[in-house]
Amino acid sequence: MPQFAANLTMMYTELPFLDRFEAAAQDGFTAVEYLFPYAFGAHELSARLQAHGLQQVLFNAPPGGTDAASIDAAWASNTRGIASIPGREAEFQAGVQLALRYAEVLHCPRIHLMAGLLGEGQSRTSNLPTYLSNLRWAATEAAKAGLDVLIEPINTRDIPGFFLNRQDHAHEIIETVGAANLKVQMDLYHCQIVEGDVAMKIRQYLPTGRVGHFQIAGVPERHEPNIGEINYPYLFDVIDEVSQACNWQGWVGCEYRPRLGGQAGGTSAGLDWLRARR
Template structure:
């Protein structure tokens, strides 16, 4: 069965961030992911991981002013130096926390910047990041995000992601396939996953509509979990959803997942 990681930016938000590690472990998760670790020291987070027997699965490269509404800067021509500094910072944290992959958020295409210029900037930044990360033994994934939740997000479907991956030309660059985002943008989930499986290094989930837990919407997760096993996906699945009520109440789907095998 694929391994499940709790997204601590979305789950267990009833408690303070540093208490969510224990809550995730008690709920049965073996790994965790979240948006960013940078508000805490790497050493303090590592202590929480070790105390609760958790694997650090993923976090994002610094993505600009998140609280101010930015959703990544990798396609912003005027933020290249900031992006590069963020890569170094992410490597520092990953070396301590032990995660073997980080995610790059392209960001919203800036006003007044053409698609070609945004793409060229994104490709150049990915080339810079993927080489530095490879030297540190870390893989880079990039995530396509739907343009309903984040209007204007630059990277928004699998075909585009594969095209950019080819332009970067590195075997150390992979896709992060978010089932929720891609259900909205392209559908045909099973076939798309199978056809791109060799380049997918991380999967995330939420149901649609609402971005709530599996079983609350239209996506057949019972089928998809079995299908991921059948096609040979052996990476982590990040549970990046908004609980419909509370985190604890929304975890009942895990019992059904555990019985699928």
């Protein structure tokens, strides 16, 4: 069975963030991910992980900004990463260094680098050299700490104008950069919306060694994976089959908004899909 990690940004929103670790552990999760840790001290988060027997398996580098206040402001102003944005290289590097410091304390093996939105007068062609240069630099820095850095294709409905949208484009970029620790964050929700043919893409890309992490959510509402048009039990079997064949041992992040999210016990009530899988 795939290893599932609770996404604490989207799940258990009926609770304060720091209380979500315990809730996830009580529901049987042994790992967590979330968007950003920077509003809290790394050691405070580490203590929560240790207290509840959890692994931190993923978080994002800052979307912009270099400290907690500016990171929050960047996200609130719709900054969705700066890895591909010319002129912000120094800010990108400072954000990655901050993420690496958090990863060291949290023992987190991978960091997601958001590509960012194309601005007025910009295109994928114009911004590609910046993106490649920033990814090479980040992969080199992460390799010193034994960590992976990830890039994620995101659908254009949820984030219009995002630089990276397709699996083939992401893998092409990774091949161009040529760093063994640069990998794809393969979100099956985004993949279904943009491309479809998800099972065949898992079979195509997982054996390459370039997929570092999966994420899931129901399509189209982004609720639990047993709600919507995707047959996730089938896809979990595909992941199992291919993982065993190529010895892939990564995680599947549950990055969805529970249908009863915000209500007491709402996240736990929607975990029938996970209980059935177990």
